[in-house]
Amino acid sequence: MGKPLYVGLDVGGTTMKAGVVDDDGKSLGAVSLPTEAYRGQEFGLERMCESIRQAVAQANLKMADIAAIGVATPGTMDIPAGIILDPPNLKPWRNVPVRDHIAKVFKKPTAFQNDANAAAFGEFWAGTGREAHSMVLFTLGTGVGGGIIIGDLVLEGEHSHGGELGHMKIQMTDALQCGCGRYGCLEAYASATAIVKRTQTALAAKGAKSVLKVQAKKEGGITARDVFDAALAGDALADKLVEDTAFYLAVGAMNMMHTIDPDMVVYTGGIIATGEWFLDRIRKHVKELAFPVPAEKTQIRYASLGSDAGYIGAAACGRQLALKLGRSGKI
Amino acid sequence: MGKPLYVGLDVGGTTMKAGVVDDDGKSLGAVSLPTEAYRGQEFGLERMCESIRQAVAQANLKMADIAAIGVATPGTMDIPAGIILDPPNLKPWRNVPVRDHIAKVFKKPTAFQNDANAAAFGEFWAGTGREAHSMVLFTLGTGVGGGIIIGDLVLEGEHSHGGELGHMKIQMTDALQCGCGRYGCLEAYASATAIVKRTQTALAAKGAKSVLKVQAKKEGGITARDVFDAALAGDALADKLVEDTAFYLAVGAMNMMHTIDPDMVVYTGGIIATGEWFLDRIRKHVKELAFPVPAEKTQIRYASLGSDAGYIGAAACGRQLALKLGRSGKI
Numbered sequence: 001m002g003k004p005l006y007v008g009l010d011v012g013g014t015t016m017k018a019g020v021v022d023d024d025g026k027s028l029g030a031v032s033l034p035t036e037a038y039r040g041q042e043f044g045l046e047r048m049c050e051s052i053r054q055a056v057a058q059a060n061l062k063m064a065d066i067a068a069i070g071v072a073t074p075g076t077m078d079i080p081a082g083i084i085l086d087p088p089n090l091k092p093w094r095n096v097p098v099r100d101h102i103a104k105v106f107k108k109p110t111a112f113q114n115d116a117n118a119a120a121f122g123e124f125w126a127g128t129g130r131e132a133h134s135m136v137l138f139t140l141g142t143g144v145g146g147g148i149i150i151g152d153l154v155l156e157g158e159h160s161h162g163g164e165l166g167h168m169k170i171q172m173t174d175a176l177q178c179g180c181g182r183y184g185c186l187e188a189y190a191s192a193t194a195i196v197k198r199t200q201t202a203l204a205a206k207g208a209k210s211v212l213k214v215q216a217k218k219e220g221g222i223t224a225r226d227v228f229d230a231a232l233a234g235d236a237l238a239d240k241l242v243e244d245t246a247f248y249l250a251v252g253a254m255n256m257m258h259t260i261d262p263d264m265v266v267y268t269g270g271i272i273a274t275g276e277w278f279l280d281r282i283r284k285h286v287k288e289l290a291f292p293v294p295a296e297k298t299q300i301r302y303a304s305l306g307s308d309a310g311y312i313g314a315a316a317c318g319r320q321l322a323l324k325l326g327r328s329g330k331i
Numbered sequence: 332m333g334k335p336l337y338v339g340l341d342v343g344g345t346t347m348k349a350g351v352v353d354d355d356g357k358s359l360g361a362v363s364l365p366t367e368a369y370r371g372q373e374f375g376l377e378r379m380c381e382s383i384r385q386a387v388a389q390a391n392l393k394m395a396d397i398a399a400i401g402v403a404t405p406g407t408m409d410i411p412a413g414i415i416l417d418p419p420n421l422k423p424w425r426n427v428p429v430r431d432h433i434a435k436v437f438k439k440p441t442a443f444q445n446d447a448n449a450a451a452f453g454e455f456w457a458g459t460g461r462e463a464h465s466m467v468l469f470t471l472g473t474g475v476g477g478g479i480i481i482g483d484l485v486l487e488g489e490h491s492h493g494g495e496l497g498h499m500k501i502q503m504t505d506a507l508q509c510g511c512g513r514y515g516c517l518e519a520y521a522s523a524t525a526i527v528k529r530t531q532t533a534l535a536a537k538g539a540k541s542v543l544k545v546q547a548k549k550e551g552g553i554t555a556r557d558v559f560d561a562a563l564a565g566d567a568l569a570d571k572l573v574e575d576t577a578f579y580l581a582v583g584a585m586n587m588m589h590t591i592d593p594d595m596v597v598y599t600g601g602i603i604a605t606g607e608w609f610l611d612r613i614r615k616h617v618k619e620l621a622f623p624v625p626a627e628k629t630q631i632r633y634a635s636l637g638s639d640a641g642y643i644g645a646a647a648c649g650r651q652l653a654l655k656l657g658r659s660g661k662i
Contacts, residue, residue, distance in 0.1 A: 157592020261488020
């Protein structure tokens with residue numbers, strides 16, 4: 001009898017990814033299937049089961065080899081109840097009893113978690129946060145999400161709203177509007193969408209000069225990546241936009257450093273591709289913004305697991321549940 | 332042999348307060364002694380011991396009846412090391428080994444904690460937060476402090492900067508300067524000091540009308556309390572200042588609700604004397620600012636232990652340490 005194995009499943013708006021993970025957080029490989037949420041939630045639940053089965057088969061294992069399962073999904077959700085409520089990225093799903101369905105089908109201890117929280121737990125267990133005692137993860141994409149891990153605690157919150165880091169308010173007057181409808185959220189300043197919007201505003205200003213003006217007229221328009229590329233190529237307008245983005249992210253980090261005070265602040269998402277120079281800009285602003293001791297000691301890093309963090313973290317949630325149930329071996 | 336008893340000591344800039352607390356968080360009474368920090372840290376350590384002795388004697392007990400001790404002090408500090416580093420409110424103290432000194436003198440398990448964290452733990456254990464699983468406390472006074480409790484975890488942070496709630500940044504442009512030197516901190520908007528400053532600015536504006544103009548010319552000038560009183564009496568300028576204060580505090584609450592997502596947000600300090608109508612204003616803004624579920628479910632309350640919260644919370648830290656050490660009975 002070897003060490004216990006776990007399956008993690010990360011359900012996204014476009015694809016779901018499942019993989020078998022060993023007791024040290026090492027992945028034995030993963031499979032990806034299209035989510036096709038439009039086909040309805042019954043189909044969705046069956047596809048989740050199929051993903052789990054394929055992940056196990058792909059690792060040359062049987063379900064009997066699996067000690068526990070973890071499933072991560074986007075919100076909105078009721079984490080303790082194991083239910084997805086009304087997920088904007090999984091329409092038309094509504095009140096889907098994910099955890100109990102999976103547990104019933106496979107007859108395994110099944111954990112349920114928010115996807116960004118799971119990604120944070122994955123990075124904490126097996127990625128950048130491996131040596132940390134506590135970690136705050138910012139997920140940067142269309143929106144800004146996040147997760148907070150303190151010791152073995154995934155801070156899911158009392159109403160499943162823990163770690164909604166994109167929706168801390170960092171500006172009160174003349175604040176930009178967020179995708180959530182509120183004003184002044186971190187996401188309204190630092191998401192990829194926000195970067196593009198701020199770029200469009202900057203380009204529309206009288207006398208604005210930038211190589212991005214050409215790009216803006218092309219099909220598809222400007223992406224956040226274009227702005228970073230232009231900044232790297234020496235474009236002054238793009239550089240200012242990137243510098244502002246680093247500042248906004250540092251404000252988000254500062255607010256976590258003065259409340260959670262974690263060992264590490266970690267960023268994940270497309271932004272990682274820009275490279276270490278952008279992280280250095282965030283670090284510079286953090287040093288200026290935060291209190292001396294956390295400014296000096298808190299590590300500011302990129303994530304290392306990429307899109308595997310979600311299912312690895314989901315598996316970590318399954319593992320945590322199994323340990324809690326006293327089932328650390330195969331069952 | 333009855334239930335175990337604990338001594339809590341809360342060291343403040345002006346006075347220190349010590350009391351014996353039973354295993355249910357009930358105080359058996361307390362004593363207050365002047366801190367007299369200017370007399371030096373050796374004197375200060377002896378005064379701490381004297382406070383503890385007097386608290387025990389005042390409850391008609393002997394030191395042998397005490398299971399553990401908890402000491403809370405203002406920062407800056409290294410909580411795991413049990414040391415006050417360079418406290419602005421306890422000058423000229425520097426690098427004072429509080430925990431080990433107390434532990435050595437009394438030969439008891441001794442816990443050490445930040446004073447605002449201890450107050451939060453006190454309210455959580457024996458006050459307003461008694462029924463909560465998690466709680467965020469804002470302490471409103473000259474500054475804005477705070478503490479975060481999640482289950483049995485006092486979130487002290489990895490670098491003893493957990494719960495520095497006054498120093499989350501809520502404004503980036505044209506931001507007010509904080510007592511800490513930074514700009515845009517919650518404290519710069521919502522502390523008693525900030526309320527007075529904002530009032531002075533408002534009164535200095537051309538054409539400003541307010542009953543506070545008379546008060547401003549009196550000896551001692553305006554206090555935050557004057558502003559609340561004037562608002563209650565129907566003064567429009569004062570009412571706007573109070574309304575803004577409620578909004579700023581709601582922004583602080585919102586940021587905690589979207590990151591920690593606690594059961595309760597609790598306020599303590601002189602502000603409690605203003606009464607429930609001010610709390611209702613904060614609640615109104617929270618409802619508008621936060622996501623629907625936490626906005627609906629998070630309780631917004633005043634603290635109930637007053638200035639006893641610190642030593643009761645310190646005692647709770649001592650109790651937690653004793654339980655951890657497996658010494659739940661008398662030793």
